[in-house]
Amino acid sequence: MIPPFQIASGPRVRFGRGQTEFIGEEAQSLGMKRPMLLTDPGLATAGVLKPVMDSMQKAGIGFCLFEQAEPNPSDESILRAKEFYESNDCDSMVAAGGGSSIDTAKAMGALLSNGGKISDYYGADKVPNRVPPFITVPTTAGTGSEVTRASIVTDIERGTKASIHSDALYAHVAVVDSSLLATLPHYFAAGALMDALTHAIESIGSPRANPWTEAMCMQAIGFIGQNARIFVKNPADADAADACALAATLAGASFTNTGLGIVHGLTHPVFNYFGGHHGTTNGTLLATVMKFNLPAMREKYALMAPLLANPSGGTTSAEEPGTAESAIESVHVLARDIGIPLTLGAIGVKEEFLDRMALEAAASSTVATNPVPANAADMKKIYLELLD
Numbered sequence: 001m002i003p004p005f006q007i008a009s010g011p012r013v014r015f016g017r018g019q020t021e022f023i024g025e026e027a028q029s030l031g032m033k034r035p036m037l038l039t040d041p042g043l044a045t046a047g048v049l050k051p052v053m054d055s056m057q058k059a060g061i062g063f064c065l066f067e068q069a070e071p072n073p074s075d076e077s078i079l080r081a082k083e084f085y086e087s088n089d090c091d092s093m094v095a096a097g098g099g100s101s102i103d104t105a106k107a108m109g110a111l112l113s114n115g116g117k118i119s120d121y122y123g124a125d126k127v128p129n130r131v132p133p134f135i136t137v138p139t140t141a142g143t144g145s146e147v148t149r150a151s152i153v154t155d156i157e158r159g160t161k162a163s164i165h166s167d168a169l170y171a172h173v174a175v176v177d178s179s180l181l182a183t184l185p186h187y188f189a190a191g192a193l194m195d196a197l198t199h200a201i202e203s204i205g206s207p208r209a210n211p212w213t214e215a216m217c218m219q220a221i222g223f224i225g226q227n228a229r230i231f232v233k234n235p236a237d238a239d240a241a242d243a244c245a246l247a248a249t250l251a252g253a254s255f256t257n258t259g260l261g262i263v264h265g266l267t268h269p270v271f272n273y274f275g276g277h278h279g280t281t282n283g284t285l286l287a288t289v290m291k292f293n294l295p296a297m298r299e300k301y302a303l304m305a306p307l308l309a310n311p312s313g314g315t316t317s318a319e320e321p322g323t324a325e326s327a328i329e330s331v332h333v334l335a336r337d338i339g340i341p342l343t344l345g346a347i348g349v350k351e352e353f354l355d356r357m358a359l360e361a362a363a364s365s366t367v368a369t370n371p372v373p374a375n376a377a378d379m380k381k382i383y384l385e386l387l388d
């Protein structure tokens, strides 16, 4: 018997190369008159957003361009975005970029529809009213934020990351067009993709995983395992970019229903003390955390193993292909092949911070959805194993 489960619906997804040209139509049908187009600095000038802007212009939608979405958006930067929205009389949101601009829009949207302070909404299901009409357009294959109910906020005063989880944050439409990824720099392509792979593997390990989410994750893992190397080398490759873009969206749609595991719990303190790229740090940690989780994950890792095996063969040293151990080895080799740092030392982590970081990681909500219980001592051991 399949145990009972629930799946939240999320936005309608419009997937496919060139689908950006329909954003104007989508904006019209959502009744947008004056959307705020939120994006990361430089994306509009680099020409990445030209198809997005062209589509809205063609549909006669006068948008207001806001290019100051911060990476790992702080509460202060979200308030600045809200001021821009209000002073320009915007009525809706189109967020095009990485997770940062999309997360900024979600948190801003919660404030616009509900008032109050951002911290009022930290935690789960605390946002009563849905965000204004909202279209998401990812320009990386990574966070899955285009289809998730979460916004991660850097709380400056508390010096930590906080998250808002609510169905009220869902976009109305997500347009996933892999042609927008064509000029992604290798470093970001690799880091974002390891974020997506971490989402899929952690979601499968969650006690809240179910056949629906597992199907999405297995598809995502296969897409990444078979296409990551080609995509990172050449993000303009249409087949590889489609596979990686869809993988990221599928993994997002899954983990927003299941929660994540301790890779994310361990990555957030690294960011708090040393900065760095979220997905890249996940990529450094993923194989080692898989090893830690192996006792509870042997069967599922074995199912992933053929999906993760290097399609050009030859690089997996595990003695038995198709085993749980070979899945872990394949993740390690993939990270190495696409240029992810293999130690935390390489991204600046210092040993004297590990006790504090381990305590923070052990207090993370991701511990509850990790397949194996993990305390601060376990977290420190994982950090130490990866230090250099």
Ligand SMILES: [Fe+2]
Residues within 6 Å of the ligand: 143, 195, 199, 264, 278, 282
């Ligand atoms: Fe992530």
